[in-house]
Amino acid sequence: MNFKCPTCGCNELEEVVTGVRVVTAIESVAKEGYVYYHEDPERHGGESTYYQCSNCGEELRWDHDSVVSSGEELFDWLTENNMIEVPTE
Numbered sequence: 001m002n003f004k005c006p007t008c009g010c011n012e013l014e015e016v017v018t019g020v021r022v023v024t025a026i027e028s029v030a031k032e033g034y035v036y037y038h039e040d041p042e043r044h045g046g047e048s049t050y051y052q053c054s055n056c057g058e059e060l061r062w063d064h065d066s067v068v069s070s071g072e073e074l075f076d077w078l079t080e081n082n083m084i085e086v087p088t089e
């Protein structure tokens with residue numbers, strides 16, 4: 001992938017998921033409040049997903065009203081903007 005932010009030119013892309021419930025089994029907790037987990041967190045649900053530049057926070061958009069909101073759309077967006085190698089066969 002060859003992401004380049006249209007606004008600032010940064011190459012790092014982030015996925016943001018809102019409204020997720022994260023459930024993690026706990027092993028122990030320290031006095032200062034540091035929690036030791038038993039395993040990796042499980043993510044449940046997720047209300048919406050979007051993608052943003054990790055430098056300036058610009059969201060990827062199709063136009064003024066609609067953001068790129070799924071992995072499939074992200075692939076299409078990157079393809080349209082020549083930021084990903086599409087295998088040709």
Ligand SMILES: [Zn+2]
Nearest residue numbers: 005008053056
């Ligand atoms: Zn940017």
